Amino acid sequence: MMWRRFKDSMNKPFVGLYALYDDGLVYIGHSTDVPKRIKAHDKKHQFAKYKKMDSLMDARELEQRFIRKLKPIMNKDFTKANVETKAFSCALELDVWKAIKIKHAVRELSVADIVNQALREQLRRWVEIGNKAG
Secondary structure, three states: OOOEEOOOOOOOOOOEEEEEEEOEEEEEEEEOOHHHHHHOOOOOOOEEEEEEOOOHHHHHHHHHHHHHHHOOOOOOOOOOOOOOOOOOOOOOOHHHHHHHHHHHHHHOOOHHHHHHHHHHHHHHHHHHHHHHHO
């Protein structure tokens, strides 16, 4: 796989994967506009590398594999080993989404962890019943 060093003069958007380095690898991400995302990043880094990808889904899958394997210090998602999960889609009211994003920023927790924690707290009794049943 060919990684290229990012140059600040790059402006043309492209889908891809990127890695941020300070004293070693600190963060891996993906975006539909890699140059813009790297320039706007709030993670401290000295330089970045990128890989252009054919699709956002491919970039996300590769991002997850790299995060699990390399465990960059600033990535919170995808670092848990042997955790069984179930992906699902739902619609949230705007105030709920804003609250989740605020907690995500303040606590540096993944959105998934925040949602799972809130659901467990609200549905603890039902989870206990479900665990006993099966």
